């Protein structure tokens with residue numbers, strides 16, 4: 563009797579020890595997963611470090627898009643313009659100072675990029691929740707995905723653990739961000755330089771199924787080009803005069819400007835691409851067939867776009883001890 567009561571005391575104690583041991587192993591291996599993620603991106607990077615990070619970003623992005631649908635387009639473009647210059651390192655968010663020249667006044671960005679205050683607002687909230695943990699580069703990548711989803715597109719699992727740069731490149735922003743006046747050959751080259759195939763370039767261009775463009779970026783197309791639907795050209799001219807009105811806006815996708823669908827490609831087939839560069843994808847060249855594929859197979863476009871965005875979000879990230887996690891996205895610590 564005494565023996566069995568002795569066993570009854572020891573046994574739970576033993577179990578507790580095993581349990582403690584397993585818990586320790588669990589914690590150590592979890593730490594190992596997060597520390598090994600320091601050298602490469604990982605979707606669960608913030609799982610232990612800041613469990614509410616992704617939900618916070620999604621909530622604030624969705625609210626911003628509900629308030630103004632165009633914001634979804636602006637946030638998607640912000641991530642693209644970040645990744646094509648120095649990689650996805652939030653370099654695009656650094657503001658010019660007396661001693662620092664960033665990317666925001668480069669030709670493709672000046673008077674054009676928007677959404678900075680949404681990112682900064684998210685950052686402020688995350689600094690309260692988990693100070694110094696979530697990078698601005700990761701916020702940009704997740705906000706782009708959440709924007710596409712908020713406007714009806716397919717999501718992708720964003721790998722995380724990017725760090726923020728302490729530098730930016732005005733000259734690379736000017737040289738590496740594609741201009742709307744480019745021909746197909748130059749568009750292919752611009753994306754090839756970042757490791758994308760022609761097909762991926764066509765899929766990523768579908769980002770123009772949402773958002774707006776300024777008159778100054780498409781004026782020469784609507785007045786001088788022949789590969790354009792005449793009724794469409796007239797309609798666009800009404801809001802974009804030969805002189806003046808440089809900043810007046812028109813939808814990139816005239817059919818459904820705030821919905822992430824494949825109407826962009828159907829517009830190209832009916833010669834209603836807004837930019838010269840858009841219409842280049844369907845102008846008798848090698849990309850015509852892909853445009854037709856996406857125009858007729860919306861599901862294929864949705865999934866190819868998500869895959870290509872995932873690839874874009876992996877462009878040369880800073881990881882581990884490289885760079886820093888900025889406290890405020892617009893300036894280095």
Ligand code: HEM
Pocket residue numbers: 632634635636638639642673674675676740741742743744749766767768769770772773774775776777779814837839
């Ligand atoms: C293929 C080469 C590309 C060129 C030449 C190009 C050019 C442009 C231009 C000129 C604008 C209008 C800017 C303004 O008027 O202020 C614009 C807007 C936009 N671009 Fe692109 N872009 C390209 C690729 C992409 C990619 C890959 C994405 C995303 C995946 C993207 C997403 C957007 C979005 C969403 C807008 C609308 C932004 C807003 O309404 O605030 N673009 N693009």
